[in-house]
Amino acid sequence: MDRQLLKILNPVFTSFYRSKGFRARGGLRYPGGIVYFPRSPDYKDPEYTPSKLFRVERIRPVKNNPWWQKLILRELKIDEENRVTIVKNIPEINSRLWKIKHLIKLTPISFPYGEPSEEDINHTILKENGECIVTKTLAPHQNQVEALDKFDNDKNKMDSTTIKKDSRHKWNNAYGGGF
Numbered sequence: 001m002d003r004q005l006l007k008i009l010n011p012v013f014t015s016f017y018r019s020k021g022f023r024a025r026g027g028l029r030y031p032g033g034i035v036y037f038p039r040s041p042d043y044k045d046p047e048y049t050p051s052k053l054f055r056v057e058r059i060r061p062v063k064n065n066p067w068w069q070k071l072i073l074r075e076l077k078i079d080e081e082n083r084v085t086i087v088k089n090i091p092e093i094n095s096r097l098w099k100i101k102h103l104i105k106l107t108p109i110s111f112p113y114g115e116p117s118e119e120d121i122n123h124t125i126l127k128e129n130g131e132c133i134v135t136k137t138l139a140p141h142q143n144q145v146e147a148l149d150k151f152d153n154d155k156n157k158m159d160s161t162t163i164k165k166d167s168r169h170k171w172n173n174a175y176g177g178g179f
Contacts, residue, residue: 050089051108055130057084060103069103072096078104086126 027035028045058078062070070079076096078085086109087093097106107130116124116134123135151157158166 051110051130052089053109054087054089054093054097055084055107055109055126056087056097057105057107058082058103059105062103065103069100072100073103 027037028043029035056076056078058073062073062080065073073079076085076087076093087097089108097104107128109126109130109132111132111134113134116132120134120136125133125135127133
């Protein structure tokens with residue numbers, strides 16, 4: 001009798017249990033519980049080298065956020081005074097960035113002309129799109145230096161004050177102007 005009663009009531013009771021959801025078979029499993037279902041069965045991930053550094057820009061205000069998010073922003077030094085910072089791409093930092101992902105814009109930094117050395121730090125520019133441009137120190141050619149010296153020491157050259165005086169004199173004396 002108990003088995004017959006269970007067979008009758010089992011479909012009723014199972015509808016009251018919380019459903020675990022539909023789980024499709026297959027798919028590529030990634031760390032963090034992400035499952036990707038590619039369109040073709042012979043799909044392979046493209047080769048990708050992750051960026052070493054991130055450019056983090058705060059796009060939302062710090063106000064009206066919980067204290068733990070303000071603390072993370074302060075630790076990363078992108079609170080109210082600063083809007084942009086550079087951080088390493090390591091798991092500890094990435095977990096913090098994940099908690100404030102709605103407040104920031106994250107851009108990976110690339111080095112199209114090579115990574116800077118200590119001598120190149122003063123000649124490095126970081127663009128908004130994440131490109132770190134290193135302009136190497138350039139020395140002028142000797143003939144350029146000689147031409148500049150010759151131009152500066154030329155006696156026939158007019159300086160800016162002489163040009164201004166001459167222009168004003170021509171303006172005031174339209175018909176007889178000039179020196």
